[in-house]
Amino acid sequence: xAIEIEQPSVSVGLSKVAVSETHGEDSPYFAGWKAYDENPxxxxxxxxxxxxxxxxxxxxxxDLLEEYLEQQPEASTWGKGAPGFRENALFQDYHGLxxxxxxxxxxxxxxxxxxxxxxxxxxxxxxxxxxxxxLLTFILADPGxxxxxxxxxxxxxxxxxxxxxxxxxxxxxxxxxxNFQITPQALEAAYKEAESKDVRVRGVxxxxxxxxxxxxxxxxxxxxxxxxxxxxxxxxxxDEIYSGSAxxxxxxVSIAEILEARQYKDSExxxxxxxxxxxLGLPGFRVGTxxxxxxxxxxxxxxxSSFTLISSQTQYxxxxxxxxxxxxxxxxxxxxxxxxxxxxxxIEGLRSAGIECLKGNAGLFCWMNLSPLLExxxxxxxxxxxxxxxxxxxxxxxxxxxCHCSEPGWxxxxxxxxxxxxxxxxxxxIHNFMQKRERRRN
Amino acid sequence: MGLLSGKATCNTHGxxxxxxxxxxxxxxxxxxxxxxxxxxxxxxxxxxxxxxDLLESWLDRNPDAAGFKRDGQSIFRELALFQDYHGLxxxxxxxxEFMSEIRGNKVTFDTSKIVLTAGATSANETxxxxxxxxGxxxxxxxxxxxxxxxxxxxxxxxEIVPIQCTSLNGFQITETAIEEAYQLAQKRHLxVKGVxxxxxxxxxxxxxxxxELNLLVNIITExxxxxxxDEIYSGTVxxxxxxxxxxxxxxxxxxxNTQVWNxxxxxxxxxxxLGLPGFRVGAxxxxxxxxxxxxxxxSSFGLVSSQTQYxxxxxxxxKKFTQNxxxxxxxxxxxxxxxLVSGLEKAGISCLKSNAGLFCWVDMRHLLRSNTFEAEMELWxxxxxxxxxxxxxxxxCHCTEPGWxxxxxxxxxxxxxxxxMQRLKxxxxxxxxxxxxxxxxxxxxxSRRRSLTKWVFRLSFDDRVTGEx
Numbered sequence: 001x002a003i004e005i006e007q008p009s010v011s012v013g014l015s016k017v018a019v020s021e022t023h024g025e026d027s028p029y030f031a032g033w034k035a036y037d038e039n040p041x042x043x044x045x046x047x048x049x050x051x052x053x054x055x056x057x058x059x060x061x062x063d064l065l066e067e068y069l070e071q072q073p074e075a076s077t078w079g080k081g082a083p084g085f086r087e088n089a090l091f092q093d094y095h096g097l098x099x100x101x102x103x104x105x106x107x108x109x110x111x112x113x114x115x116x117x118x119x120x121x122x123x124x125x126x127x128x129x130x131x132x133x134x135l136l137t138f139i140l141a142d143p144g145x146x147x148x149x150x151x152x153x154x155x156x157x158x159x160x161x162x163x164x165x166x167x168x169x170x171x172x173x174x175x176x177x178x179n180f181q182i183t184p185q186a187l188e189a190a191y192k193e194a195e196s197k198d199v200r201v202r203g204v205x206x207x208x209x210x211x212x213x214x215x216x217x218x219x220x221x222x223x224x225x226x227x228x229x230x231x232x233x234x235x236x237x238x239d240e241i242y243s244g245s246a247x248x249x250x251x252x253v254s255i256a257e258i259l260e261a262r263q264y265k266d267s268e269x270x271x272x273x274x275x276x277x278x279x280l281g282l283p284g285f286r287v288g289t290x291x292x293x294x295x296x297x298x299x300x301x302x303x304x305s306s307f308t309l310i311s312s313q314t315q316y317x318x319x320x321x322x323x324x325x326x327x328x329x330x331x332x333x334x335x336x337x338x339x340x341x342x343x344x345x346x347i348e349g350l351r352s353a354g355i356e357c358l359k360g361n362a363g364l365f366c367w368m369n370l371s372p373l374l375e376x377x378x379x380x381x382x383x384x385x386x387x388x389x390x391x392x393x394x395x396x397x398x399x400x401x402x403c404h405c406s407e408p409g410w411x412x413x414x415x416x417x418x419x420x421x422x423x424x425x426x427x428x429x430i431h432n433f434m435q436k437r438e439r440r441r442n
Numbered sequence: 443m444g445l446l447s448g449k450a451t452c453n454t455h456g457x458x459x460x461x462x463x464x465x466x467x468x469x470x471x472x473x474x475x476x477x478x479x480x481x482x483x484x485x486x487x488x489x490x491x492x493x494x495d496l497l498e499s500w501l502d503r504n505p506d507a508a509g510f511k512r513d514g515q516s517i518f519r520e521l522a523l524f525q526d527y528h529g530l531x532x533x534x535x536x537x538x539e540f541m542s543e544i545r546g547n548k549v550t551f552d553t554s555k556i557v558l559t560a561g562a563t564s565a566n567e568t569x570x571x572x573x574x575x576x577g578x579x580x581x582x583x584x585x586x587x588x589x590x591x592x593x594x595x596x597x598x599x600x601e602i603v604p605i606q607c608t609s610l611n612g613f614q615i616t617e618t619a620i621e622e623a624y625q626l627a628q629k630r631h632l633x634v635k636g637v638x639x640x641x642x643x644x645x646x647x648x649x650x651x652x653x654e655l656n657l658l659v660n661i662i663t664e665x666x667x668x669x670x671x672d673e674i675y676s677g678t679v680x681x682x683x684x685x686x687x688x689x690x691x692x693x694x695x696x697x698x699n700t701q702v703w704n705x706x707x708x709x710x711x712x713x714x715x716l717g718l719p720g721f722r723v724g725a726x727x728x729x730x731x732x733x734x735x736x737x738x739x740x741s742s743f744g745l746v747s748s749q750t751q752y753x754x755x756x757x758x759x760x761k762k763f764t765q766n767x768x769x770x771x772x773x774x775x776x777x778x779x780x781x782l783v784s785g786l787e788k789a790g791i792s793c794l795k796s797n798a799g800l801f802c803w804v805d806m807r808h809l810l811r812s813n814t815f816e817a818e819m820e821l822w823x824x825x826x827x828x829x830x831x832x833x834x835x836x837x838x839c840h841c842t843e844p845g846w847x848x849x850x851x852x853x854x855x856x857x858x859x860x861x862x863m864q865r866l867k868x869x870x871x872x873x874x875x876x877x878x879x880x881x882x883x884x885x886x887x888x889s890r891r892r893s894l895t896k897w898v899f900r901l902s903f904d905d906r907v908t909g910e911x
Contacts, residue, residue: 018572018736062519069510069518076749077508082501086494092561092719127560127722128525131743138597139450143576164571164597164740202447277525284524284748286560300450304597307564311747312720313508 075320096125103322116256152403203235209362244279349427371409507756536758560744585839636668647796677715785863807845
């Protein structure tokens, strides 16, 4: 007689982390990706395809990089006969290549117009900012603790900060009444919310310039954030991944400048994350860094970076590139100009279609206000509009709800990951869409 | 100042142990043939430096690969933007084919089941995150790679329970030892989620026998647990009995489409076989779709640089190159291994018979003052400070028997190896002479003796150690 034995489910094998959904990849945010992948716009072969405007990539300055590589081939080939190859191939020291750290420190200084100094021995190398943010979270918080993060924020944080670390994100609610700036009241409210749930707050994590707002954080707000962190005795992590994408150098104030002005008082609670994925347009190379003013954090982060080191081949290339001051000065300046130009183009294009955006001054995207178009001022209303944008207008843009924005109707629209021609096509489509709506209403 | 997390303040990274003394001493006084001929020779670093010329000449003949070009056309932009955690298809294809070649094409691998990670360090940790909860345990045969204490436990909260292996049977895994490990886990109230083995073994330098592999398959089937086979040294097997991969065993036993098939996972890396530890190229291979899916997403935290993926896809797709490299590399390792073994023999030191790896498992029990780990530490310190050789003490690998040391042979020139053996011989002669003559007035070239009583050393078994850096 057959005996039915209940087969153990697959998860007898796997951990909770492995089967959880905190990787966040089932959200509608990723559905847009899918739609693009299935029908990608291509100028000649698929002109009616979906235009990808949900990808914050910087493709406007590749020619500068290519030119550099043309002129300095030894940076990528270790020179004729590859004399530096062996040493480079063997280099797995988690301190990171000294010449690379030196070059990064000087690049970060240049981006800040020399208004802040960086010590190459406080730089920890990681495979991208994704790794840097997770690593810092492991170091600064225990499972069950919380980080306060201002909304709207980069959707990837839900995974990067929470998935394997087991920590919670408590939002600092920001809204359009004051251009989504962080207020002391919002900070206190977020802290109290955590307290009410018996959750220990370990720090505040900001992105400056902001993703998705595309705007730098004002000096006064940074001062308030540092004071708040000091009062509560918590950490302050400043993800400055878009620092080189501020359209004008003077408009970006780094937390490093605030610290320098205070002679580094209370600086042991401050940590900066940086990466070359946005400013240099090299997300594939996995180049991230943690810069910490806290010695113990530097030491611990360094050891932990064993799990996520940057390929020495890539460190070598970038050490060469970024130590070339002539190259970096020209790159930073030109890149800013081109991003600003793109930004102007999209803002004007949207304005002429009757659409307003948050006043931005940085980043690879603008924060567009489509709330007047919503059938209902709810998340559902927003997602319905997003769906039409995706399937009718064939533009993949990011709905504010995926960024945890508390006000429905806002969308992040990227402008630097395509050619100017493609951007024009996109703007035209939006124009037509808006005109059709006007006609339908009248 | 605000507190740091438990992970930041604990010791599980393992780097405060006295084991680091050897490393530090080496860094302070590194041997250099010309600049510092009396310095410390590094024999604690499992690197493969024997076959770089083959890589260099390939690079010279194929400048496009490192120059971001494919068929003469620049693909720089494409690579710069490529951050897909599924990995560069051309690289994955070349990698699985290389892995197959290393196994004599007795097994083939599917590119859809491989996940790329920044080194085997990352791969092993990622598998822990996927397969075990904090507080659960994996069984590891001792002696094992010291780095596992950090890699498997630190951020994951997973525990390691040792499967004690001894020299009685060449440190092979036995059923009894596994059962005992299970009992130990039970006593510690730890749920066992799997077994992790390194095959070929670090630090033993031996390939696992078919018996052991079959035993493992039996155990994981019976206990319904996972098996991770870290095959990072699979390309360094230089003599018989040859390398048998766990995949081969599963195939032989017709385990495809059974549940146990899904619970076996392989870790690989190019750090040892190709000598490219700096490039951070590791991989997880699993037959379980959910593990592949979860590990793929997790790899976001440690992706391989696309620049490096492209270079290696070109290198490993060149079958003429890989065939020649694999065989030539083996020849050189075999030769080097023989030189070390005969050098040790001349010094009256034997080692475990081995056929793989970049090191030998050396038996210095007869040189110990007593059969204790204190004596092992005393001897180790003498070898580091007096003989000026940095070798790895067995205690750092959690060996249960004092007196064993791991000595690397592939990270230096032949001359340097020769010199290290001369130094060792001189040291052994001096000790033996001392023991025979009970005299303190011998002066031996290249060896300064110190009074044994100076080497009082307290060894705490809780000291964690870290691996090669």
